Amino acid sequence: MAxxxxxxxxxxxxxxxxxxxxRRRGYETRVAADGDLALEEAERFQPDIVLLDVMLPRxxxxxxxQQLRATGRGDLKIVMxxxxxxxxxxxxxxxxxxxxxxxxxxxxxxxxxQVARLLEGGS
Amino acid sequence: xxxxxxxxxxxxxxSLAVGAGVALLAVGVWSSVSPGDQAVLTRVLREQAALLATxxxxxxxxxxxxxxxxxxxxxAAPRRLATETRLIASANPDHRLEVRGPGEVRELAVxxxxxxxxxxxxxxxxxxxxxxxxADLEQERNRLAALMSELTLAxxxxxxxxxxxxxNAAARQLxxxxxxxxxxxxxxxGIVDRSLIAHALACVRxxxxxxxxxxxARGDKLLRVQIAPVAAEGGELAGFVLTLDDTTRRAEIxxxxxxxxxxxxxxxxxxLASIRAAVESMLDYPEMESEQRRRFVEIIREEATGLxxxxxxxxxxSSGYLHDxxxxxxxxxxxxxTALGRSLDGEAGVRASIDEPGDERWLRVDSxxxxxxxxxLAGRLHAERGVDEIGLAVRGVxxxxxxxxxxxxxxxxxxxxxxxxxxxxxxxGTGAASTLKEVVERHGGELWCxxxxxxxxxxxxxxxxxxxxxxxxxxxxxxxxxxxRPEFYDFDLFGAAEHAPAxxxxxxxxxxYTIFDTETTGLSPSEGDEIISMGAIRIVxxxxxxxxxxxxxxxPRRGVSAASQRVHGISPELxxxxxxxxxxxxxxxxxxxxxxxxxxxxxxDMRFLQLKEAQTGVRLTQPVLDTxxxxxxxxxxxxxxxxxxxxxxxxxSVIGRHTALGDAILTGEIFLKLxxxxxxxxxxxxxxxxxxxxxxxxxxxxxxLYTRG
Numbered sequence: 142m143a144x145x146x147x148x149x150x151x152x153x154x155x156x157x158x159x160x161x162x163x164r165r166r167g168y169e170t171r172v173a174a175d176g177d178l179a180l181e182e183a184e185r186f187q188p189d190i191v192l193l194d195v196m197l198p199r200x201x202x203x204x205x206x207q208q209l210r211a212t213g214r215g216d217l218k219i220v221m222x223x224x225x226x227x228x229x230x231x232x233x234x235x236x237x238x239x240x241x242x243x244x245x246x247x248x249x250x251x252x253x254x255q256v257a258r259l260l261e262g263g264s
Numbered sequence: 265x266x267x268x269x270x271x272x273x274x275x276x277x278x279s280l281a282v283g284a285g286v287a288l289l290a291v292g293v294w295s296s297v298s299p300g301d302q303a304v305l306t307r308v309l310r311e312q313a314a315l316l317a318t319x320x321x322x323x324x325x326x327x328x329x330x331x332x333x334x335x336x337x338x339x340a341a342p343r344r345l346a347t348e349t350r351l352i353a354s355a356n357p358d359h360r361l362e363v364r365g366p367g368e369v370r371e372l373a374v375x376x377x378x379x380x381x382x383x384x385x386x387x388x389x390x391x392x393x394x395x396x397x398x399a400d401l402e403q404e405r406n407r408l409a410a411l412m413s414e415l416t417l418a419x420x421x422x423x424x425x426x427x428x429x430x431x432n433a434a435a436r437q438l439x440x441x442x443x444x445x446x447x448x449x450x451x452x453x454g455i456v457d458r459s460l461i462a463h464a465l466a467c468v469r470x471x472x473x474x475x476x477x478x479x480x481a482r483g484d485k486l487l488r489v490q491i492a493p494v495a496a497e498g499g500e501l502a503g504f505v506l507t508l509d510d511t512t513r514r515a516e517i518x519x520x521x522x523x524x525x526x527x528x529x530x531x532x533x534x535x536l537a538s539i540r541a542a543v544e545s546m547l548d549y550p551e552m553e554s555e556q557r558r559r560f561v562e563i564i565r566e567e568a569t570g571l572x573x574x575x576x577x578x579x580x581x582s583s584g585y586l587h588d589x590x591x592x593x594x595x596x597x598x599x600x601x602t603a604l605g606r607s608l609d610g611e612a613g614v615r616a617s618i619d620e621p622g623d624e625r626w627l628r629v630d631s632x633x634x635x636x637x638x639x640x641l642a643g644r645l646h647a648e649r650g651v652d653e654i655g656l657a658v659r660g661v662x663x664x665x666x667x668x669x670x671x672x673x674x675x676x677x678x679x680x681x682x683x684x685x686x687x688x689x690x691x692x693g694t695g696a697a698s699t700l701k702e703v704v705e706r707h708g709g710e711l712w713c714x715x716x717x718x719x720x721x722x723x724x725x726x727x728x729x730x731x732x733x734x735x736x737x738x739x740x741x742x743x744x745x746x747x748x749r750p751e752f753y754d755f756d757l758f759g760a761a762e763h764a765p766a767x768x769x770x771x772x773x774x775x776x777y778t779i780f781d782t783e784t785t786g787l788s789p790s791e792g793d794e795i796i797s798m799g800a801i802r803i804v805x806x807x808x809x810x811x812x813x814x815x816x817x818x819x820p821r822r823g824v825s826a827a828s829q830r831v832h833g834i835s836p837e838l839x840x841x842x843x844x845x846x847x848x849x850x851x852x853x854x855x856x857x858x859x860x861x862x863x864x865x866x867x868x869d870m871r872f873l874q875l876k877e878a879q880t881g882v883r884l885t886q887p888v889l890d891t892x893x894x895x896x897x898x899x900x901x902x903x904x905x906x907x908x909x910x911x912x913x914x915x916x917s918v919i920g921r922h923t924a925l926g927d928a929i930l931t932g933e934i935f936l937k938l939x940x941x942x943x944x945x946x947x948x949x950x951x952x953x954x955x956x957x958x959x960x961x962x963x964x965x966x967x968x969l970y971t972r973g
Contacts, residue, residue, distance in 0.1 A: 203712065204678040226579065229664060229727040233710040236725070246572040 147188035176200025195223040210238035356915035449804035464491040612642040619657035626731035637703040675722035768951040778856035779932035794820035799925030893957040
């Protein structure tokens with residue numbers, strides 16, 4: 142069965158690319174455009190991995206991450222995406238339970254590889 | 265009336281008296297003899313005319329010699345005694361009269377010498393008492409001067425006129441460019457704008473604030489000035505204290521931030537233009553060949569990668585100054601914890617227990633804002649979650665420190681924490697107080713809440729920046745030799761006159777002077793001789809300020825004559841690469857601004873300076889006094905007015921002659937002694953001194969102007 146990827150980002154342009162890339166690798170995808178929708182979709186869709194932007198309307202990525210870790214499946218993988226990329230921010234993301242932290246702009250190939258590794262059980 | 269005139273007058277009167285006596289006798293004899301005898305007498309007189317005339321002349325010569333001798337013994341000698349006695353009384357108590365001449369004069373000289381001995385011992389007694397009485401005050405002053413000299417902040421103390429009474433080495437280091445601006449008695453308005461000080465003092469007077477901060481630019485430096493008034497006993501303004509520090513680095517940071525912003529906007533625009541052009545070309549011409557299409561795509565990738573790299577570079581370069589470091593300062597972790605603990609106990613009503621950090625760590629924080637923000641958080645925990653005890657700890661992780669607040673109980677959910685961090689700090693939630701979130705952001709930090717590892721408690725963690733491993737060099741505390749400290753202050757200036765009247769009306773003893781000297785390539789300024797060295801020192805409040813000197817060699821851009829080299833010993837090699845007169849003269853003018861110029865045979869030096877007016881644009885317009893002429897005013901009966909002769913007369917020891925500064929210092933010491941003698945002669949104001957000098961000058965031969973004394 143294909144792995145399920147939840148993409149959480151409020152910028153449609155990057156979402157388009159992310160969706161395209163994930164589908165090309167054969168994953169099933171869903172999209173959420175803010176923090177609240179992300180939690181709802183995660184409940185409904187039960188993804189294997191979440192690509193989670195930090196800067197979101199309503200509830201930021203850190204909060205979503207913390208919430209997912211508190212309530213979601215134990216084997217859920219979370220990759221945080223951010224445009225800020227400060228060292229302290231990365232530290233906070235890891236503290237909130239993210240598995241990986243990717244700074245925008247990123248190489249699409251590296252992101253795809255990263256997702257594949259996490260889904261195979263690596264890090 | 266001088267001695268020569270008196271002598272001539274005395275001789276004339278005596279001659280007239282003798283002549284009149286002889287004439288009276290002749291008339292008496294003539295009228296008492298018979299006409300016959302008169303004829304005989306006429307004949308005899310006519311025959312003996314030559315003999316009589318010779319006798320008359322001899323008589324006159326004899327009289328003249330007698331008068332001259334008498335004059336020398338009983339008029340000139342007492343005059344000399346009077347001059348020298350005055351010298352003992354006002355300038356050189358060690359001087360003694362020479363005992364010579366007739367008995368009476370010798371007796372007088374011996375008596376004066378005895379009196380001088382008594383005077384000297386009485387004076388030293390009084391001086392001893394004064395010295396003892398002053399010792400305590402002096403100690404206090406030294407303590408203050410020492411304290412100020414240790415401060416890294418520049419401090420200037422001024423009287424109400426803006427004259428500098430006291431300054432420290434830091435002030436000199438920070439502000440004394442060009443050299444000579446910072447000095448006792450100098451106007452502070454040469455350093456800080458007058459209107460800025462007036463404005464600040466007005467603000468202080470109106471409001472409750474004890475001091476007023478302001479910014480000012482000086483040269484390439486941006487200074488933050490703090491102005492505090494000094495009140496006199498009656499409460500009116502007696503002066504003010506300025507503290508200044510250099511905020512140039514802060515300004516630099518904001519400038520670099522601007523540059524970064526520019527690079528980011530302008531630099532990215534170019535790349536974005538390329539991307540957009542490529543994309544729009546592809547969209548508008550879908551039929552383009554695949555090779556062309558591939559090239560456009562390549563362009564897009566290249567530009568996008570370039571943009572990414574550019575942003576990355578900007579981020580790494582700017583990490584040090586992207587956030588406002590205005591108030592961030594280095595603080596030891598232990599001290600931060602202590603401050604937090606105290607504030608939590610006192611303000612938030614929470615018991616704080618501190619985990620002593622293992623090793624020392626320096627944080628870069630705005631401690632005031634941070635303590636306030638964390639106290640606010642603890643206050644919320646106490647009020648809304650009933651937390652009574654909070655553990656505080658700091659750990660270093662990479663380039664950051666983790667500040668943890670731990671308590672027993674459930675962790676805060678993200679929403680609650682977010683709402684707390686966005687609440688305004690401070691009482692009532694009003695005013696300009698920032699929020700915990702802003703405080704964390706200003707530190708470039710982050711904050712979150714988690715359940716602790718054991719599952720029984722929770723913690724809020726703040727990430728804070730650590731101080732750079734090698735912080736900038738600490739401000740150098742300037743070394744001030746102990747023995748030189750006392751000259752850094754002068755409190756008597758507080759009593760200086762309110763507003764300077766016109767130069768001429770001012771008393772000699774309240775004026776400031778710049779005593780200067782020049783060395784030159786030769787003696788003929790109009791024939792191309794040039795200044796090769798200038799030295800100057802100032803006198804303020806009757807004291808020679810040995811720490812505020814001006815000394816500069818000057819490249820004359822020509823050779824130095826062998827004759828003058830023998831005098832000053834300055835070789836042409838020494839002068840190569842030195843600043844030229846165009847640079848030195850303006851600096852000297854600043855050093856001498858607001859003071860009376862003094863020199864020995866100063867017309868010589870002034871002539872050189874005058875010839876440089878057009879070339880340098882410097883015109884020295886202040887009054888000028890000449891020690892040579894003043895010496896002639898004080899000692900009209902002495903012929904010799906060279907520096908050496910004056911020094912010997914006035915009891916000034918001569919060392920270090922024939923350097924510009926050495927001669928200026930010697931001249932200064934002599935000038936101080938002359939000042940006292942002048943005042944004793946009733947020469948009190950600058951006008952008096954200049955008029956007395958002018959009279960002497962007119963009496964002296966004017967074409968000796970350019971020969972040096």
